[in-house]
Amino acid sequence: MRRLTLAVLLVLTGCAPTGGGDSLGFAAVDLSATPETLATHGNQLLVGTRPADHPELVVRGENGALVNSKLIPTTPYGKEAHWYGITSDGTTITGVGGERGGAHGNVRWSAWTGDTRQITEKPQGFSTFGGYGAGELIGPVRTKQGPLIIGTWQSDKAGLDIAVWTYAAETWSRQPSLGTVLESSQELLRFPLAVTPNGDGALVVGWQIAKGAVSAAVWQFDGKSWTTATLPDGDAALAARCWDGTCHVVGRSKGKLAWWSGPEWKKLTTPDVPVGDDAKLAAPVPVNGVPTLFVDHNGVKAVSEKEERPANGLKGEVVAAEAVGGEVFVIVGGRLWRAA
Structure with missing residues (x-):
C-alpha cells in the first residue's frame, strides 16, 4: 500500500490542521446516490448505493473511474432493496439486500451474485431467510x-x-x-x-x-x-x-x-x-500500517491505540470504512470520502 500518514483528517487538502503533524485531506467522491456499504474487489472499491427507490452497485477502478455494475433484480423486494452487505473474493461478488414490507413490516431479503459487469438477484424460497423462526x-x-x-x-x-x-x-x-x-x-x-x-x-x-x-x-x-x-x-x-x-x-x-x-x-x-x-x-482500517477507527465523537475522529485526532469538516454517522489500493475511503454523513 502507498504510505498514508495518520494525522488530522481534513475534508479539503490545504485546510489548516488543528492537532499538529502532517495532514491527510479527504475529498468527496461524487456519487449520484447515497452510499450504504463498502467492499473491496481486488484493487477496486465496491460501493453499494441506493437512489430514491432501488439499489445500485458502483465500481471504482484503480484509475478512479466510477462505473455502475448492471443490476438485475428478480423479485419486487429486490427491486427496492437497501444494501446490508457486500463481499468479494476478487472474482465473484456476493451481496445481501433487504427492504421492509408485508403485514408485519419484516425485512424481505434478497441475495445477489455476479461480478463488476453484472450482479443478479438469485431468487430463494421464502423459507430460506424468512417465515416462522426467521x-x-x-x-x-x-x-x-x-x-x-x-x-x-x-x-x-x-x-x-x-x-x-x-x-x-x-x-x-x-x-x-x-x-x-x-x-x-x-x-x-x-x-x-x-x-x-x-x-x-x-x-x-x-x-x-x-x-x-x-x-x-x-x-x-x-x-x-x-x-x-x-x-x-x-x-x-x-x-x-x-x-x-x-x-x-x-x-x-x-x-x-x-x-x-x-x-x-x-x-x-x-x-x-x-x-x-x-x-x-465501522470496522477499523490500516492507515500507514496503524489500525485506525473512524468514529463520530463530537465530530469525526481518527482513533488508534495511541491517540485520537479530529477530522475537521467530516460530520455525521460513520457508516463504513475501507482501505484499497493504498487509499482510504469512508462513508460519513451520507457521502463517500476519499483520503486525498
Missing part, C-alpha cells in the same frame, strides 16, 4: 470454501442461534447450529452483530448473556469448524477487520470504546471515547 441477516462474507451469509434463526433450545447459510447451485442453504458453538441455550444466549473475512474462514463478533452476565464475544470459522471466545472486560463487540494475521475488534465496555487484538484477544488501552448502547461502529 431472525435477521448480518451480512455476507467470503471464505476459501465459498461465500457464507451470517444471521440468526430460532434456536431449538432458547432464543436465537447464530445461523450460517452456504451457497451452491444458486441456492442458499441454512446449516444446523445445534451442537455447535453457534447455538443458544437457556444458560447462554448469543447475539451476532458483524462478520468479516479471516484467513480461509470468517470472524463473527457480537455479545452474549449467561446467567445475567453480559460479555463481548467472537465466533471463528477456520474453514472447517467454529470456535468461540469471550473478550475480556467487554459488553459487546460491534465491528471487526482482519489483516496480516491479526484481527482488530472494536466495541463497547461500560459505555466506552473497547478494542481487542486477536488471536490472543488482548484488550488494548485506547483514548476515552463514549460508545452508547445503540451505537454502531
Whole structure:
C-alpha cells in the first residue's frame, strides 16, 4: 500500500490542521446516490448505493473511474432493496439486500451474485431467510470454501442461534447450529452483530448473556469448524477487520470504546471515547500500517491505540470504512470520502 500518514483528517487538502503533524485531506467522491456499504474487489472499491427507490452497485477502478455494475433484480423486494452487505473474493461478488414490507413490516431479503459487469438477484424460497423462526441477516462474507451469509434463526433450545447459510447451485442453504458453538441455550444466549473475512474462514463478533452476565464475544470459522471466545472486560463487540494475521475488534465496555487484538484477544488501552448502547461502529482500517477507527465523537475522529485526532469538516454517522489500493475511503454523513 502507498504510505498514508495518520494525522488530522481534513475534508479539503490545504485546510489548516488543528492537532499538529502532517495532514491527510479527504475529498468527496461524487456519487449520484447515497452510499450504504463498502467492499473491496481486488484493487477496486465496491460501493453499494441506493437512489430514491432501488439499489445500485458502483465500481471504482484503480484509475478512479466510477462505473455502475448492471443490476438485475428478480423479485419486487429486490427491486427496492437497501444494501446490508457486500463481499468479494476478487472474482465473484456476493451481496445481501433487504427492504421492509408485508403485514408485519419484516425485512424481505434478497441475495445477489455476479461480478463488476453484472450482479443478479438469485431468487430463494421464502423459507430460506424468512417465515416462522426467521431472525435477521448480518451480512455476507467470503471464505476459501465459498461465500457464507451470517444471521440468526430460532434456536431449538432458547432464543436465537447464530445461523450460517452456504451457497451452491444458486441456492442458499441454512446449516444446523445445534451442537455447535453457534447455538443458544437457556444458560447462554448469543447475539451476532458483524462478520468479516479471516484467513480461509470468517470472524463473527457480537455479545452474549449467561446467567445475567453480559460479555463481548467472537465466533471463528477456520474453514472447517467454529470456535468461540469471550473478550475480556467487554459488553459487546460491534465491528471487526482482519489483516496480516491479526484481527482488530472494536466495541463497547461500560459505555466506552473497547478494542481487542486477536488471536490472543488482548484488550488494548485506547483514548476515552463514549460508545452508547445503540451505537454502531465501522470496522477499523490500516492507515500507514496503524489500525485506525473512524468514529463520530463530537465530530469525526481518527482513533488508534495511541491517540485520537479530529477530522475537521467530516460530520455525521460513520457508516463504513475501507482501505484499497493504498487509499482510504469512508462513508460519513451520507457521502463517500476519499483520503486525498
